[in-house]
Amino acid sequence: MPRHPQNSPQHGPRPDADAPHASQRPSPLTAAPSPNSARSADPVLRLVELTRVHGSGATEVQALRGINLDLFPGELVAVMGPSGSGKSTLLTIAGGLDKPTSGSVIVEGTDITTTDRKSLAALRRRSIGYVFQDYNLIPALTAAENIALPRELDGISARKARAEALAALEEIGLTPLADRFPDEMSGGQQQRVALARALVGDRRLVLADEPTGALDSETGEAVLALLRSRCDAGAAGVLVTHEPRFAAWADRVVFLRDGSVVDQTLRSSADSLLTGQAADL
C-alpha cells in the first residue's frame, strides 16, 4: 500500500477540517526521507548547474538559472512555484524532451544532454516515465495498446507487452477498460492509464507535470497514491504541482522562482503551504 500523507507514520495528516493545528503535527514535507530513499545509493537523476534560455534578443527568457538537484531511489520530490518560474522547463529537460542551454542532466549515470538521439530515445523508453497534464494517449490505440506500445518499441514481444499492460491496468483498477479507446474514458481514467504507461517496465524515473490538473480531488489523490507507491518501491519521482495537498505526498518540496531554486522544504514553507497561506504559489 502506498504511504498516504494522512496515515503514514512519516507524513503528517493533510489539512482536513478535523486535523490538528499545523504546529501540533509533524510536517509531511519536512519529515525524514523515506526508508527507500537510500542516500548512499547513486542518484537516479542529477541536475547540475542547469540553465535554459528560451528565445533570443528582445524576446530572450532565462527560464532556468543554475539548477542543481539530486534525486535518489525512493524519493518523490514536488516542484512548486509561481506560473512562469520554470517548472515545466525543468521537467522537460530532465526527461530529455528539451535540451538545456548549459549544464548536465544525468539519468542513471548517463548524461542525456550529450547522448545521440537514438540512445536518448532508448534510454527514455527504458528509464524515464513521463506523465503529461493532458494525458497524451494515442487516440487510435486502446488503453492496453497505449501502455504496451513503449515496451514493444523497446523490443519486448507483443504478447509479453500486452500481459504487462494488463497487469498494469489491474494494478490501477482499470481492467475492464483495457480495450477502450481514450475518447471512451473519463479524464481521470485516461490519466491513470497515462500513469500506468509511464510506470510499466519498471522505469526508475517518473516525471509528472501536473498530473492531477484536470482531475477531481478524489481521482487526483488516486493518481498520487500510484506515484507514491512506485517511489516507495524504489523509483524516483518528480511531481510538478500547484496544489499543496498533492505536494504533501512528496518527501521534499523544491520551490522555484524566476528559474532558481529559492527554497527546499523549510518547515515554515511547508507548514504555510499546508495551512493554505502561500497565496502566491
Ligand SMILES: Nc1ncnc2c1ncn2[C@@H]1O[C@H](COP(=O)(O)OP(=O)(O)OP(=O)(O)O)[C@@H](O)[C@H]1O
Ligand atoms: N518555448 C518557449 N519559448 C519562449 N519562452 C518560453 C518557452 N517555454 C517557456 N518559456 C518561458 O520560460 C519561462 C518558464 O516557463 P515554464 O513553462 O517552464 O514555467 P512554469 O513554472 O511551468 O509555468 P506554469 O506554472 O504557468 O506552467 C516563462 O517565462 C515562459 O514564458
